[in-house]
Amino acid sequence: MNRKHSVIIGAIAGLVIGAIMFDIGLWLRQAPESFLRSLFLFAHAPVIGVLLHLRESAYDWNTSAGLSQVMAAFLGYWTLLGTLAGLGWRTILSRRHTSHVA
DSSP, X not given: OOGGGHHHHHHHHHHHHHHHXXXXXXXXXXXXXXXXXXXXXXXXXXXXXXXXXXXXXXXXXXXXXXHHHHHHHHHHHHHHHHHHHHHHHHHHHHHHHHHHHO
């Protein structure tokens, strides 16, 4: 993998993971309270905190507009995480290449 593309690959991977996590969240929403559900909520605490703050002035989450807001938040959250992971990977690779030159 070319280190110049690691940020883009990380962002795309984060986008795909965000879509998968949104689907898992929809599935867990109908499931009874379980350890898996609380683990999912814990892993997504930052984005859920933003959504709860927006809930006062936004749509009802049971409508299609509310679900699209949740989906946009999950996709943005995971894309950001993937981009940061790709940037970290790029930094690690650039340090390896500079240490071999010296």
